[in-house]
Amino acid sequence: MLFVGSSVLAQDPIANNLREQFMQLSSFEQLQDPSPEKFDAAAARAVSFFDSQQNSEEFNETTAEIWSGFFELTFARDDDENFSRRLEVLQAEGQRQHAAIPPEAIDxxxxxxxxxxxxALEVNRARRQYYERISNGATRKVSLLYTSLEYSLLPLTSFFDRWAHKYRRAGIPVLRDDFVPMANISSADKPLLRRGMLDRAGRRELRKMLRAWQWKSGLAASRKDFLKVQLLALNAVHDLRQMELRHNCNLALTIHFVESVGLAARNADRLSQQYAKRTDNFYRAFIAIQISGVRLFSKVDLQAQPFHRAGIGIIVNDLPAIPFP
Known part of the structure; x- marks a missing residue:
C-alpha cells in the first residue's frame, strides 16, 4: 500500500454535506417507491463517491472507478433528470467555499x-465588467455560465488536492506540472483573428465529435492507457482546429480542455514509468473529470461566438496556452 496508516478525509464535513444533498435528488421512480430495494442508481453512485472520501488508505482501482463514474454522471449525463440540480448543488458549495476562504489563505x-x-474565477470576474461595458451588458450570461461551471468544480478540486498532497509527501510529484498559470493570458482587448459562428449543422458536428471523443478517451483512461489518451487528444485538437478554420470561429475553451487532458495523460504516462504505476489510478480519475466536462464547457464557447462576431474576445483572450502537444 502507498499510504500505510493514513486517513485522507475522515469525517470530512464538505463530503458529508454534499452526500446528504445528493441523496435528496431522487428520481421520479424512487419517489413513487422509496423502498430500499428501489434505491436510485444515480444517488447510489454519488453516495459511493462521497463515502470513498472517508478513511480511505489508498487510491486504488475501486476508488478510481467510483470517482470516474461520479464525474461522468455529474458533468456528462445531461440526459439525466437531476443533471442540472446536481450542478446547482456543487455550484452553491463552490461559491460558499470561494467566499469563505480568501486567496492569500490558500497554499x-x-x-x-x-x-x-x-x-480562473478571479480572471473571469475581473474581466466580466470590461466585457459587459463594451457589450452593453449582453455578455453577462456568458460570464455567469462560465463562472457557474467553474464554481461547480471547486468542491471536487479539494478532494484531488488532498490526495495529491499525500503522494507528494511520499516523494511523488503528482499535479506538479498539470496546470498552467493564468498570468500569461492575452489582454482582454486583443483583436480576434476569427469572428464567425458555428451554424446548426456545425453545432451538431461538434456535439457528435465530442461525444465520440469522450467515449473513446474515457475507455482509454479506464484502461490506464495514457498514451492512447494523448493520441486521442492530439487528433481531437487537430479536428477542432480544422472546424475553427472551416467556420472561421473560435472553440477556445473546448480546445483548452482537450489539451489539458492531453497534458495530464502525458504527465500520467511519465509518472507511471517513474513510479511503477503507483499514480495510475489517481491520474485515471484526474483525467476522467476533465473528459467528462468537455462537452458541458463547450457550451460556453457556443454562447460566446455571437460576441466574437462583434469583435469582443471573451473566453478566447481569457485562457493560457497549454504546452500540448
Missing part, C-alpha cells in the same frame, strides 16, 4: 487544482 503548493480554478 499553491498544497492545493494546485483549487488554486488553478480560483485563479
Amino acid at each position: 499553491h503548493e498544497q492545493k494546485p487544482f483549487t488554486v488553478h480554478v480560483r485563479e
Whole structure:
C-alpha cells in the first residue's frame, strides 16, 4: 500500500454535506417507491463517491472507478433528470467555499487544482465588467455560465488536492506540472483573428465529435492507457482546429480542455514509468473529470461566438496556452 496508516478525509464535513444533498435528488421512480430495494442508481453512485472520501488508505482501482463514474454522471449525463440540480448543488458549495476562504489563505503548493480554478474565477470576474461595458451588458450570461461551471468544480478540486498532497509527501510529484498559470493570458482587448459562428449543422458536428471523443478517451483512461489518451487528444485538437478554420470561429475553451487532458495523460504516462504505476489510478480519475466536462464547457464557447462576431474576445483572450502537444 502507498499510504500505510493514513486517513485522507475522515469525517470530512464538505463530503458529508454534499452526500446528504445528493441523496435528496431522487428520481421520479424512487419517489413513487422509496423502498430500499428501489434505491436510485444515480444517488447510489454519488453516495459511493462521497463515502470513498472517508478513511480511505489508498487510491486504488475501486476508488478510481467510483470517482470516474461520479464525474461522468455529474458533468456528462445531461440526459439525466437531476443533471442540472446536481450542478446547482456543487455550484452553491463552490461559491460558499470561494467566499469563505480568501486567496492569500490558500497554499499553491498544497492545493494546485483549487488554486488553478480560483485563479480562473478571479480572471473571469475581473474581466466580466470590461466585457459587459463594451457589450452593453449582453455578455453577462456568458460570464455567469462560465463562472457557474467553474464554481461547480471547486468542491471536487479539494478532494484531488488532498490526495495529491499525500503522494507528494511520499516523494511523488503528482499535479506538479498539470496546470498552467493564468498570468500569461492575452489582454482582454486583443483583436480576434476569427469572428464567425458555428451554424446548426456545425453545432451538431461538434456535439457528435465530442461525444465520440469522450467515449473513446474515457475507455482509454479506464484502461490506464495514457498514451492512447494523448493520441486521442492530439487528433481531437487537430479536428477542432480544422472546424475553427472551416467556420472561421473560435472553440477556445473546448480546445483548452482537450489539451489539458492531453497534458495530464502525458504527465500520467511519465509518472507511471517513474513510479511503477503507483499514480495510475489517481491520474485515471484526474483525467476522467476533465473528459467528462468537455462537452458541458463547450457550451460556453457556443454562447460566446455571437460576441466574437462583434469583435469582443471573451473566453478566447481569457485562457493560457497549454504546452500540448
